[in-house]
Amino acid sequence: MTGAAPNGFWAQATADPGRVVLIAPDGEEWTAGRLHAASNRLVHGLRTAGLSAGDAFAVVLPNGVELFTAYLAAFQAGFYLVPVNHHLVGPEIAWIVSDCEAKVLIAHERFADAARTAADAARLPAAGRYAVGTVDGFRAYDELLDGQPETPPDGRTMGWVMNYTSGTTGRPRGIRRPLTGRPPEENHLGGFLGIFGIRPFDGNVHLVCSPLYHTAVLQFAGASLHIGHRIVLMDKWTPREMLRLIDEHRCTHTHMVPTQFHRLLALPEEVRAGYDVSSMRHAIHGAAPCPDHVKRAMIDWWGSCVEEYYAASEGGGTFATAEDWLKKPGTVGKAWPISEIAVYDDDGNRLPPGELGTVYLQMRTGGFAYHKDEGKTRKNRIGDFFTVGDLGYLDDDGYLFLRDRKIDMIISGGVNIYPAEIEAALLTHPAVADAAVFGIPHDDWGEEVKAVVEPAEGHAPDPELAAAILAHCDRNLAGYKRPRTVDFIAHMPRDPNGKLYKRRLRDPYWEGREKAV
Secondary structure, X not given: OOOOOOOOHHHHHHHOOOOEEEEOOOOOEEEHHHHHHXXXXXXXXXXXXXXXXXXXXXXXXXXXXXXXXXXXXXXXHOOEEEEXXXXXXXXXXXXXXXXXXXXXXXXXXXXXXXXXXXXXXXXXXXXHEEEEOOOOOOEEOHHHHOOOOOOOOOOOEOOEEOOEEOOOOOOOEEEEXXXXXXXXXXXXXXXXXXXXXXXXXXXXXXXXXXXXXXXXXXXXXHHXXXXXXXXXXXXXXXXXXXXXXXXXXXXXXXEXXXXXXXXXXXXXXXXXXXXXXXXXXXXXXXXXXXXHHHHHHHHHHHHHHEEEEEEOOOOXXXXXXXXXXXXXXXXOEEEOOOEEXXXXXXXXXXXXXXXXXXEEEEEOOOOOEEOOOXXXXXXXXXXXXXXXXXXXXXXXXXXEEEEEOOOOOEEEOOXXXXXXXXXXXXXXXXXXXXXXXXXXXXXXXXXXXXXXXEEOOOOOOOHHHHHHHHHHHHHHOOHHHOOOEEEEOXXXXXXXXXXXXXXXXXXXXXXXOOOOO
């Protein structure tokens, strides 16, 4: 199909049901008609389970057809889809399920223990628990679909994805956008990709090489599907498998993080040379700073398709082509046409080009609110602009350069990790009097989580205590949040008001190393 095309997956599937639109991680091909039918059946099943427009359902799923089916169902039935990070442990998942008031939880058997613990803690009724595979106490996912019609549902209205993002207070908050009440086709589905020069159809094949619970990963993949691109799904990423899939399926665009660049570049030259990546048009990376030498090496290998963006889950952002970056090394680009970037000082004055301050973003296509948190919604705003706390400056040409970020936030492998939540977990251990968490250098992931603990009176700062504290974290935190090591300190450096001088703790670990910003 070329030229003008219907807006949105459902219309395209009706017009050309035989087109292959998705390659599952196991290589199975899904046609538009088959995926369309599955999403329709899921809408009918969720409605039978008690959902109506404006309600939420949560999923704890790996990259697979079921997650895409959930995405398409939500977007045509006015539901909020809440994709949950499947690395979270039961209590963390329970918080999200309860906070979003999910009426249904769909989980994969791979995450059975965490899903069951979460459903119990959230007091989710048995009728709202469904599993892909076998999870004790959960109904089979197929029961949501069995006997349901494949025809489109009545009263189709636009739904949304409600991602949860952590904050400095530790508890994740849902980013909730207002529903329009209009049919999904009246919203410009997939138009977001035009910011990056990605066109509808045009032989495009989108490779999903990161978990779809991430905001940007699902947004890029969903938008690609809506403008007629074939989707190739990876479940578990490896550098060699990514190269193989690009070569085999002639993939044209993907969303990446710098850690993946690092792993690809570490492959032996003969392995890299064995795969053809010339089909790639847009290898768009974000979510974490990319070291200059890594970026240059990827451009040398993959060419001008290596592009960068800076954005927040809340909305707004910038984009830099390879040409932009080579012309202005270190830039994260200029504002999207649907966004605006501004830099303000601490007194709320807008700063001119060249002056360092806090970066604020604005999304002209609509606002957002943090679910059940009016205080956080109002905080860190100036008019219609909001900030996530990054520091930077704009040059005379409007290009943004980041010089720092929320100093406490750790970015490991492209994932944001917030120390306050980890510190709170540490402080629940009876042997911990005080705790500080921060990122230290890691050659592969960029940063790893380090904990410094002031032992409670009567507890010796020895390897046995460190092991006990780490075991405590294993029980209470997702794997990627857990400190890799614990160091001890006799007295935590705090001022008389209790403010922690965390830089005093962190800086020695970075001595001789440039902390990426």
